[in-house]
Amino acid sequence: MDIVLGITTKDAVIIATSKAAVRGISILKVTDDKTRQLSDNSLMAFTGEAGDTVQFAELIQANARLYSMRNGVDLSPTAISNFTRNELANALRSRKPFQVNVLIAGFDKKTNKSSLNWIDYLAANVSLPYAAHGYASYYTLSLLDRHHKKDMNLEEGLELLKACIAELQKRIPFDFKGVYVKIVDKDGVRDLDDIE
Amino acid sequence: MGSRRYDSRTTIFSPEGRLYQVEYALEAISHAGTAIGILASDGIVLAAERKVTSKLLEQDTSAEKMYILNDSTVCAVAGITSDASILVNSARVQAQRYLRTYGQEIPCEQLVRQLSDIKQGYTQHGGLRPFGVSFIYAGWDDERGFQLYQSNPSGNYSGWKATSMGANNTSASTLLKQDFKDDANLEDSCELAIKVLSKTMDNANLSSEKLEFATVGLDTNGKVYHKIWKPSDIDALLKKTGLVKEEEDEDKTD
Amino acid sequence: MSNPQEINGGAAVAMVGKDCVAIACDLRMGSSALGVSNDFEKIFNYGNVYLGLTGLATDVLTLSDVFKFKTNLYKMREERAIEPQTFANLVSSTLYEKRFGPYFVGPIVAGINSVDNKPFICGFDLIGCIDFAKDFIVSGTASDQLYGMCESLWEPGLEADDLFETISQALLNGLDRDALSGWGAVVYIITKEKVVKRLLKTRQD
Numbered sequence: 001m002d003i004v005l006g007i008t009t010k011d012a013v014i015i016a017t018s019k020a021a022v023r024g025i026s027i028l029k030v031t032d033d034k035t036r037q038l039s040d041n042s043l044m045a046f047t048g049e050a051g052d053t054v055q056f057a058e059l060i061q062a063n064a065r066l067y068s069m070r071n072g073v074d075l076s077p078t079a080i081s082n083f084t085r086n087e088l089a090n091a092l093r094s095r096k097p098f099q100v101n102v103l104i105a106g107f108d109k110k111t112n113k114s115s116l117n118w119i120d121y122l123a124a125n126v127s128l129p130y131a132a133h134g135y136a137s138y139y140t141l142s143l144l145d146r147h148h149k150k151d152m153n154l155e156e157g158l159e160l161l162k163a164c165i166a167e168l169q170k171r172i173p174f175d176f177k178g179v180y181v182k183i184v185d186k187d188g189v190r191d192l193d194d195i196e
Numbered sequence: 197m198g199s200r201r202y203d204s205r206t207t208i209f210s211p212e213g214r215l216y217q218v219e220y221a222l223e224a225i226s227h228a229g230t231a232i233g234i235l236a237s238d239g240i241v242l243a244a245e246r247k248v249t250s251k252l253l254e255q256d257t258s259a260e261k262m263y264i265l266n267d268s269t270v271c272a273v274a275g276i277t278s279d280a281s282i283l284v285n286s287a288r289v290q291a292q293r294y295l296r297t298y299g300q301e302i303p304c305e306q307l308v309r310q311l312s313d314i315k316q317g318y319t320q321h322g323g324l325r326p327f328g329v330s331f332i333y334a335g336w337d338d339e340r341g342f343q344l345y346q347s348n349p350s351g352n353y354s355g356w357k358a359t360s361m362g363a364n365n366t367s368a369s370t371l372l373k374q375d376f377k378d379d380a381n382l383e384d385s386c387e388l389a390i391k392v393l394s395k396t397m398d399n400a401n402l403s404s405e406k407l408e409f410a411t412v413g414l415d416t417n418g419k420v421y422h423k424i425w426k427p428s429d430i431d432a433l434l435k436k437t438g439l440v441k442e443e444e445d446e447d448k449t450d
Numbered sequence: 451m452s453n454p455q456e457i458n459g460g461a462a463v464a465m466v467g468k469d470c471v472a473i474a475c476d477l478r479m480g481s482s483a484l485g486v487s488n489d490f491e492k493i494f495n496y497g498n499v500y501l502g503l504t505g506l507a508t509d510v511l512t513l514s515d516v517f518k519f520k521t522n523l524y525k526m527r528e529e530r531a532i533e534p535q536t537f538a539n540l541v542s543s544t545l546y547e548k549r550f551g552p553y554f555v556g557p558i559v560a561g562i563n564s565v566d567n568k569p570f571i572c573g574f575d576l577i578g579c580i581d582f583a584k585d586f587i588v589s590g591t592a593s594d595q596l597y598g599m600c601e602s603l604w605e606p607g608l609e610a611d612d613l614f615e616t617i618s619q620a621l622l623n624g625l626d627r628d629a630l631s632g633w634g635a636v637v638y639i640i641t642k643e644k645v646v647k648r649l650l651k652t653r654q655d
Contacts, residue, residue: 082299089508124507126487264526288526292519
């Protein structure tokens with residue numbers, strides 16, 4: 001089961017995704033990046049059916065880029081979330097739905113606010129202060145409920161993330177090979193060094 | 197004139213490189229009632245002349261040259277009204293489609309471009325005549341604030357600080373060029389609009405029957421609003437500017 | 451998980467009073483037993499009409515957007531806002547359009563007709579059959595509990611303040627006996643002069 005976590009802080013969003021690509025009883029890859037950058041200031045993290053996930057993420061990525069080229073401005077993170085939800089909702093009632101759950105992290109330069117949207121394969125879209133998909137949510141949400149503060153700075157957010165990862169490493173019954181950590185803020189999207 | 201051989205089809209250039217049908221459409225518009233738009237520091241005003249053809253004509257309560265396109269855009273029309281209503285309807289649907297897809301209002305220029313693209317299509321795909329309408333659009337979006345655009349039957353559009361279309365639009369433009377001030381507010385711009393129209397209209401007797409007004413602005417919460425004026429609002433403005441009196445006096449001296 | 455109407459949970463209720471109507475809903479959005487959001491409002495406003503949408507969250511969002519689309523166009527065409535009765539028929543036909551692949555929702559409508567100033571409420575099943583009511587309408591995963599609460603608390607001719615108390619108590623106590631609803635609530639009290647929105651604090655479990 002893939003791990004996808006998102007935590008908003010005062011002016012950034014932290015995204016953590018597990019590095020292991022698992023299929024059946026095997027780990028196929030230990031450097032799997034389950035994110036795609038959608039625009040300068042937004043990032044999508046995804047889990048779900050193998051194949052569907054990357055196809056879907058890159059479909060949204062391509063559409064976001066096409067919009068930027070056509071109109072000379074980037075879509076805001078909330079607009080991208082809405083668009084993504086609509087794509088999933090339309091697919092849901094098609095011949096073959098996308099079985100993809102995503103988090104969309106963004107920083108809106110117009111309003112100077114960070115945002116995190118939780119969208120499942122049914123295309124339910126909610127904006128949340130912190131979010132997770134799959135089994136990871138059962139292990140981490142209670143920790144986040146207890147320790148997350150609205151106006152946390154980035155350092156405090158990363159401390160909280162470390163606590164979540166530690167809990168996952170302790171309780172999840174297999175090795176997910178650590179996580180990639182990415183920060184979305186006013187300067188764009190950047191990688192962070194691995195968290196042990 | 198050599199136009200006869202080339203003007204029946206919209207899609208064929210004449211040897212001089214002209215599209216006659218498009219030019220005829222533009223010609224049709226230049227006989228329509230004048231409409232002007234002025235960009236102010238805190239809003240936009242659109243004003244238009246309504247040509248009353250007969251006393252027996254049922255005066256529609258709703259405006260016939262001003263259309264709301266969405267919550268942040270209004271437009272003024274010059275030309276064939278029935279053509280305009282087709283385009284207005286498709287603009288409204290496009291605006292709502294964008295709102296549903298992205299959860300945000302469509303940026304002003306995108307709406308203008310989508311409409312202009314439809315117009316352009318009729319200058320290139322054969323068998324049909326172009327839309328005989330020009331529009332002046334007044335809109336606001338959070339990217340670029342207040343914006344004023346004009347589009348014509350060829351499918352070209354451009355952004356303006358003040359612009360005009362319809363009958364006497366050249367003299368209206370000259371007047372606007374003379375009196376436009378970059379820092380004028382909406383109130384002053386409304387007065388300028390009425391002053392310009394008072395000089396371009398054939399019949400110098402200004403009244404709310406012959407005028408239509410629309411404004412776009414921001415309310416106290418910083419939210420965009422638009423308003424198509426009621427006859428009473430226009431009468432109040434006419435009274436304030438004192439143009440009604442002056443015009444009547446001039447008429448008598450003439 | 452098998453019934454789409456019960457995946458995300460949520461409940462809504464509407465009531466008629468004397469020259470007023472009230473509509474209320476909870477704020478939970480979950481994924482089966484797991485709570486996901488405590489800020490998921492299920493009441494949407496279209497001019498002077500209020501629509502409560504319970505059921506599958508994706509369809510709640512889709513339909514609220516669809517009705518925004520349709521009422522915005524209606525408002526521009528008619529140059530007036532839509533009336534509750536008209537809106538109820540719009541909801542009905544929109545749902546029936548998807549008769550053989552329905553939206554998994556339980557809509558309720560509340561509003562005051564601006565022509566005759568009469569209160570109006572109604573509810574629907576997922577394919578658009580309208581349930582006109584003179585008293586109250588319930589919807590969502592707590593609908594059984596809400597029926598019981600409304601049946602015992604509601605009485606005819608309630609003034610706005612009393613109606614607020616009645617609908618709040620009915621909703622709050624209904625929610626407490628449903629594991630899939632709760633996590634906060636909102637109430638709208640609608641009179642022809644004004645609309646008051648109140649947030650209710652509830653237990654957070």
